[in-house]
Amino acid sequence: MSKIIPGNQKHLSLEDRLFIEQSLNQGLSFKEIAKYLCKDPSTISKEVKKHRASNWYHKGSFLNKKNFCVHRYQCRKTNVCKKIILCGIKCTSCPSCNQTCKDFEKECCNRLMKAPYVCNGCSQKLHHCSIAHKYTYDARFADRKYRETLKDSRRGINLSEKEAREKDSIITPLIAKGQSPYQILVNHPELQMSVRTMYSYIDQGIFTSKNIDLKRKVTFKPRKCHKTQISNREIFHGRSYEDFLKLGLNAFIEMDTVHSCRDSQKTLLTFFFTEEKLFLAYLLNRCTKGAVKAVFDRLERRFEDVFDFQSIFEYILTDRGSEFGDPVALETNPNGIQRSSIYYCDPMRSGQKGGLEQAHTMLRMVLPKGSSFAFLTQWDVNRIVNHINSTPRESLNGDTPYQRALKRYGEDVLKALQLGLIHPDEVCLRPKLIRFK
Secondary structure: OOOOOOOOOOOHHHHHHHHHHHHHOOOOOOHHHHHHHHOHHHHHHHHHHHHHHHHHEEOOOOOOOOOOOOOOOOOOOOOOOHHHHHHHHHHHHHHHHHHHHOOOOOOOOOOHHHOOOOOOOOOOOHHHHOOOOOEEHHHHHHHHHHHHHHHHHHOOOOOOHHHHHHHHHHHHHHHOOOOOOHHHHOHHHHHHHHHHHHHHHHHHOOOOOHHHHHOHHOOOOOOOOOOOEOOHHHHHHHOOHHHHHHHHOOOOOOEEEEEEEOOOOOEEEEEEEEEOOEEEEEEEEEEHHHHHHHHHHHHHHHOOHHHHHHHHHHHHHOOOEEHHHHHHHHHHHOOOOEEOOOEEOOOOOOOHHHHHHHHHHHHHHOOOOOOOOOOOOHHHHHHHHHHHHHOOOOHOOOOOOHHHHHHHHOOOHHOOOOOOOOOOOHHHOOOOOOOOO
């Protein structure tokens, strides 16, 4: 069934597992569940058997909770172990009864031996059932177990110990002679690996050669990366940079974040108006999806009319940082009304929002890289932003971004955005002159 339906070869999601759990509680068969999910019944059967949770409910007999024999209620045997000469105690109350009795038969349930293999949907309640070893299917536990297995299966290297020794016997002597990994792979195609894979194996210590044996790698510093990328790639459908170019916009807003040093978790959420060259920045205590959404909600509440916010923040272009990983929450307000449209740049292409990156250089004149935002307040950030927006620009024919924005949006909108005008003689982008409280 799954081969007939196109695009149905994907792994089961949490929503699918929740439906399986709900269906099992209702007593539906694997065939009925598979028909709804457009999967093969064997897929559902394997999922339930592999990810079911094992639980022990120590019912046993009245005097021995560890006795799981079928005959424990009718059995009258004594001294089966023959360790004590005179033992008048029934073996059913002895902890070692199941291990020593030859007539022991474990109590089993046919429901657990064949489909559905779990106690879900059973008419008898768990605490009333006499079966000690029970199996249940919990969707969240199954999904977590699946994720852990998937993560563990991708660890390590795709080489056996023998293959690693064979490749090492070729690579290590050539690196000692000064040859580069690319040169080695060109002359030895039998290695069957890429240049990036060879660098990774050397860095992990799989081969005898180390990073210090490479000619140029020791001269490069490790790359610093503060951001984490969005893991869910499905949100990029219809929001890619290619889709953004199809709109043919002349004016839009670019969005990004500026991080503090590692001692502080505070972050600046920045906006840049491409037509007016206007720069905005708002302080976040943490760089999370919820913090970014809170800024959007707070800005929307400052406008008297909801449509004013929609007209200003209609189209937003941003990068693929994890803090922007929930576009639906940013695009819609708490009432469910769409207020903006989010689009994403291509990976490693910060130049696609070059106007904002240029504005960050002016911000870094006041807050250099490595500086801490721990003692910053929103008042301090507003003052820095006002200095930047009061600087004349050659691209605006000598006007300031504040003046251009004032002509287009009006004074009320700029006050809602917490913007003000700095006198031209007082504008300065040096950190020693812009003192914080």
